[in-house]
Amino acid sequence: MIRKKRMIGLMGAVAVLALGSVFPALADTVYVDASSLNFRNRPSMDTDAVLGRYERGTKLERVADRGEWSEVRAEGSKVTVYVASRYLTTTAPMANADAGQKAEESPYVDKTWEVGLDAAYPYASFSRISSGKAIYYQNGSEKRNGKVVCVNAGHGTKGGSSVKTQCHPDGSAKVTGGTTGAGATQAVAVSGGMTFADGTAEHEVTLAMAKVLRDKLLAAGYDVLMIREGGDVQLDNVARTVIANNNADCHIALHWDSTEKDKGCFFMSVPSNRTYRAMEPVASHWQSHNELGSCLVEGLKAAGNKIFSSGSIEMDLTQTSYSTIPSVDIELGDKKSSHSPETLEKLGDGLLKGIDRYFGF
Ligand SMILES: [Zn+2]
Known part of the structure; x- marks a missing residue:
């Protein structure tokens, strides 16, 4: 059983890599338009899918737009991750004087x-x-x-x-x-x-x-x-x-x-x-x-x-x-x-x- 799971995992990884190499020509530049945006290892709201957060204005390369979710990678990165598409914009968010203003995460x-x-x-x-x-x-x-x-x-x-x-x-x-x-x-x-x-x-x-x-x-x-x-x-x-x-x-x-x-x-x-x-x-x-x-x-x-x-x-x-x-x-x-x-x-x-x-x- 364990062997089989590992195999599926490996195949999943291969699929992601293949996707990255098949679609590079479609990649467009997008920006984070939220005070902070979670990036995830899969298109899922599960908390254990969260890998980290991007700040407002972060420039990303969109590898695939899958409706609710987009597959993106940060500049210079080879790894693709998933973010909620509605917080992405194709024009850079206006630079404002208080770019330091961002909400902090709280469990409450x-x-x-x-x-x-x-x-x-x-x-x-x-x-x-x-x-x-x-x-x-x-x-x-x-x-x-x-x-x-x-x-x-x-x-x-x-x-x-x-x-x-x-x-x-x-x-x-x-x-x-x-x-x-x-x-x-x-x-x-x-x-x-x-x-x-x-x-x-x-x-x-x-x-x-x-x-x-x-x-x-x-x-x-x-x-x-x-x-x-x-x-x-x-x-x-x-x-x-x-x-x-x-x-x-x-x-x-x-x-x-x-x-x-x-x-x-x-x-x-x-x-x-x-x-x-x-x-x-x-x-x-x-x-x-x-x-x-x-x-x-x-x-x-x-x-x-x-x-x-x-x-x-x-x-x-x-x-x-x-x-x-x-x-x-x-x-x-x-x-x-x-x-x-x-x-x-x-x-x-x-x-x-x-x-x-x-x-x-
Ligand atoms: Zn004072």
Whole structure:
């Protein structure tokens, strides 16, 4: 019996080789048009058929088009593999500035897709940098709880600090200081962020934190909207906020502060300024921003993270000024704080606790 099976296997291999040599003239060039595409040793959805994954834009030679499945080989490779035909295109996918944006595989995820800034979204017209795409992870586990958390890794937009956006939708001036001073009506679209005392850029740490939090949220049953999955996404703070407003149930921007005291975690609360709190959409939502912020700080504290002072500082932010869902800028420490993997784990546990608390899970 064993002998016979081996024979069939060998014949199969010969057949594949023969196919490759019979059809080379028909080969056409195709490109992967999916955030990632599994390649397989046979035309089958079975997980054990998966050999690996191609990234978006990977150039392939199509040896045979068999309808649902295509037989392809990578440039310079003699081995042919199978991929789902619907993710192939004959024209190279447009090079976009955020080519680094791609979904990562997760055992909890059913499917992922890109979310851009729709011009029809309220306040979308206030954005100046909006060609990038966020990534939506739809939870596929039995624990799926129906809530969507937007995880916004602070900073990470090339050229973002040389473009300005309006601080408030009504054109009024900022009521507190910050990266942009009080009294200004225009602010930097996305600042570059600070550099930790050990030389690490803040945008790298916020991204690592976002990925830790994403995985914890997915494991807990949440859907996740990731604003950034790579070093650069062409979405300014207005675009990030408006995308979150229309695709998530809450929005959490991850940051570290620019002081050098290792002072602990706190959130940016909505300034207790009468005119600011009377301006829409702040008027209808400021209480939910502060409520979410308080929950996050409580969660962080419960997980054993250090909290700064009362746990909040009043700040007039673009994020808050345009948010129509509970939205918080959380500062997870400062330049002197540890950002080791262990620290990020502990912060992630705390943030998850806080989010659960906010939604009542
Ligand atoms: Zn920051």
